[in-house]
Amino acid sequence: MATGRYWLIKSEPSVYAYARLEADGRTEWTGVRNFEARNNLRAMTPGDLCLYYHSNEDKAVVGVARVLSKPGPDPTAPGEDWASVDMGPLVAFTVPVTLATIKATPALKDFPLLTRSRLSVTPTPVEHFELVLKMGQTKLPKAPASKPKPKAKPGARP
DNA sequence: GCCAACGTTGGC
DNA sequence: GCCAACGTTGGC
Numbered sequence: 001m002a003t004g005r006y007w008l009i010k011s012e013p014s015v016y017a018y019a020r021l022e023a024d025g026r027t028e029w030t031g032v033r034n035f036e037a038r039n040n041l042r043a044m045t046p047g048d049l050c051l052y053y054h055s056n057e058d059k060a061v062v063g064v065a066r067v068l069s070k071p072g073p074d075p076t077a078p079g080e081d082w083a084s085v086d087m088g089p090l091v092a093f094t095v096p097v098t099l100a101t102i103k104a105t106p107a108l109k110d111f112p113l114l115t116r117s118r119l120s121v122t123p124t125p126v127e128h129f130e131l132v133l134k135m136g137q138t139k140l141p142k143a144p145a146s147k148p149k150p151k152a153k154p155g156a157r158p
Numbered sequence: 159g160c161c162a163a164c165g166t167t168g169g170c
Numbered sequence: 171g172c173c174a175a176c177g178t179t180g181g182c
């Protein structure tokens with residue numbers, strides 16, 4: 001299916017904050033040194049959306065990033081079997097969704113951020129993605145990349 | 159700054 | 171192939 005998958009990626013804000021991704025416009029997501037996280041990176045396809053979590057200092061999901069390239073080798077580990085992808089900013093959350101809030105939300109008790117707390121790249125079920133987005137009082141920008149226009153609902157607005 | 163969780167390494 | 175030791179992540 002053309003519809004992309006959903007992920008959660010982590011970064012310490014002092015190392016690479018979401019605001020910096022917005023300033024840069026695009027960055028190569030490198031430095032993942034965990035096999036499972038690497039395999040998750042390799043499963044990404046362009047257009048996939050990632051919740052962007054600030055670990056340590058903020059402990060909150062602060063925005064949505066978008067995968068801009070196919071996965072490739074991680075240039076920061078030449079000759080080794082790691083992976084990277086290009087990421088770009090999509091939208092910053094109106095309100096950060098804190099870890100405390102997530103933990104206090106029963107519908108998110110199986111959110112991989114909680115159940116796989118030490119993994120820096122985790123797949124995220126679409127319902128978790130949408131709920132966190134809603135909790136961040138944020139909507140995705142309309143018609144991002146290569147998706148067909150949404151169909152008008154029959155008998156909708158005048 | 160401490161500590162729990164857990165992935166990774168290396169000895170046997 | 172098991173398991174203890176070690177290192178790292180990340181919350182508190």
